[in-house]
Amino acid sequence: MTARKPAPPAEAVAADAHWEAKLAKLRARTRPTVTLSICDDEDLKKAAATARFLEQQAKDTAEKNPGDKASQAAAKAASDHLAAAQAALDEASVELRFQALPRNEFRELLAAHPPTEEQAEKGYDYNPDTMAPILIAAASLDPLTEEDAAEFLGAWSQAEGDALVSAALRVQKTDRMDLGKG
Structure with missing residues (x-):
């Protein structure tokens, strides 16, 4: 038996002439990245930060x-200098992109990696040691594998590894909504 999608109440549709357009927008949304x-x-990095500061000062003046x-x-020159400094920084940088997983996939991942007793006592909802490389690879929009993630987590500093895990985890909790008008 196939599930039937219920039709919205006619009075609700009549009250909002744009309902179909809203519904289309809601269905077309992409997950956060x-x-x-x-x-x-x-x-x-310092040159770009300094250029950003100097540009702001020149613009204020x-x-x-x-x-x-x-x-x-001077403001135009500062903006040009910032653009050059940012381009140099961008050229030397590597960007990793992460996208939120569908809700059910993220919940399954959490459930598959329960915290150890010690981690649970510290307030963890999952085991970061076993889940981190899998989450990083699953959320990555780049061809980053679990093996790559595990290698980076093992080789990079604690702070850099934490930043990698944080990016993959933070996107799962990104909220692009607000309650708006009442």
Whole structure:
């Protein structure tokens, strides 16, 4: 027997003439994604951060002095410098992209990796040691395998490994909704 999708109440549809369009938008939504950007060149990261700061200062000065051609030119030069610094940082960076799993898949993954007794005492809902590489690979939009994830988690620093796990886990809890108007 196939499940029948119930029709919305006629009075509700009549009250919202745009219901079909809303429903189409809801069905077309994609799952949330996050990007983890990795760059080992501290000088490039500092240069981009400094350029971002200097651009903001130059823009603030230009806004306060709209008729001053020198401050307008300085703001433009700062923006150009930031664009160049950001391009250099982007070129040296590796980006890993993660997407939320469908809800039932994420719940199954959590259930398949229950916490140890010690982890449960610390408040864990799952075993991060066994689940992390699987979650990273499953959520990755890049061809990142469980073996790759396990290798990185073993070789990278604690903070970097935690950032990798956090990106794959954080996207599972990304909320793009609000209660809006009442």
